[in-house]
Amino acid sequence: MSAMDFSLPPARPVALDDDVEAAVFPGGPSAQMERMLHDLARMYQERNDALADASRAHYEAVLRLSLAAEFKDDDTGEHVLRIGFLAERVASLMGERPGFAQLLRKAAPMHDIGKIGIPDSVLKKPGPLTPEERQVMNRHAEIGARILGNSRVPLFRMAADIAGHHHERYDGRGYPHGLAGEEIPLSARIVSVVDFLDALLMDRVYRAAMPVPQVQAMIEAEVGRAFDPRVGRTVLVHFDELLALRQRLILEGLTVAQLIDHVHREPLSREDLWPARRTQWN
Numbered sequence: 103m104s105a106m107d108f109s110l111p112p113a114r115p116v117a118l119d120d121d122v123e124a125a126v127f128p129g130g131p132s133a134q135m136e137r138m139l140h141d142l143a144r145m146y147q148e149r150n151d152a153l154a155d156a157s158r159a160h161y162e163a164v165l166r167l168s169l170a171a172e173f174k175d176d177d178t179g180e181h182v183l184r185i186g187f188l189a190e191r192v193a194s195l196m197g198e199r200p201g202f203a204q205l206l207r208k209a210a211p212m213h214d215i216g217k218i219g220i221p222d223s224v225l226k227k228p229g230p231l232t233p234e235e236r237q238v239m240n241r242h243a244e245i246g247a248r249i250l251g252n253s254r255v256p257l258f259r260m261a262a263d264i265a266g267h268h269h270e271r272y273d274g275r276g277y278p279h280g281l282a283g284e285e286i287p288l289s290a291r292i293v294s295v296v297d298f299l300d301a302l303l304m305d306r307v308y309r310a311a312m313p314v315p316q317v318q319a320m321i322e323a324e325v326g327r328a329f330d331p332r333v334g335r336t337v338l339v340h341f342d343e344l345l346a347l348r349q350r351l352i353l354e355g356l357t358v359a360q361l362i363d364h365v366h367r368e369p370l371s372r373e374d375l376w377p378a379r380r381t382q383w384n
């Protein structure tokens with residue numbers, strides 16, 4: 103039996119007499135049809151607006167949770183905002199799809215959301231961490247991935263990949279899973295380098311910002327070790343451009359509201375769905 107066996111019989115045109123037609127379609131059938139199409143278009147627009155509002159509220163809530171995690175780490179929150187733009191630029195310089203690069207800008211700011219689950223006694227400890235405290239601290243990657251969950255939304259799927267894997271190392275000596283090379287999602291390999299770059303160039307309570315040539319040399323030393331060579335080399339070749347972008351973001355004093363407005367002007371497209379080998383965090 104084929105699918106055709108279940109098809110409905112063809113519709114027969116129904117003849118209406120003039121009085122019935124006038125009652126059913128006041129103003130004539132085409133005017134009625136036009137009104138129906140207009141109403142449908144309005145309902146469709148309202149539905150799309152409601153979906154956009156809901157996705158914006160969802161993104162804003164999670165982004166603000168990421169900022170709360172960052173403030174816990176005694177930061178201003180600016181680092182979190184810059185990371186997205188720097189990661190997007192690196193992805194573009196590597197020739198990645200614009201959809202991927204844009205998604206990375208939205209997802210990367212959530213990389214350390216898991217710090218919300220780390221006790222202040224460890225997170226804010228002024229001195230070096232003991233091996234046990236280091237283990238507690240390292241749990242922020244897995245906690246972050248779990249907070250972001252096994253979402254069906256591409257943005258949160260990528261954010262979970264980044265949160266869970268941004269401390270993996272290309273040579274397989276990172277955490278939490280010791281993934282190596284291309285086993286680590288590309289999004290996380292990119293964020294790992296820009297996170298390192300931006301964090302070292304910042305003043306922290308426990309140390310001053312490092313000089314640019316020192317940061318450059320440290321990245322160079324980790325190419326092929328902590329960092330994917332393709333990502334690391336792209337960052338080094340375009341170092342001045344990335345520093346200029348970073349400086350511009352600092353001068354512009356980017357706010358959370360601006361970031362959210364900015365990212366929501368670009369709806370996600372189908373190409374934002376990527377084939378993924380993914381870790382299940384549950």
Ligand SMILES: [Fe+2]
Pocket residue numbers: 213214242268269
């Ligand atoms: Fe982290």
Ligand SMILES: [Fe+2]
Pocket residue numbers: 181213214297301
């Ligand atoms: Fe960071």
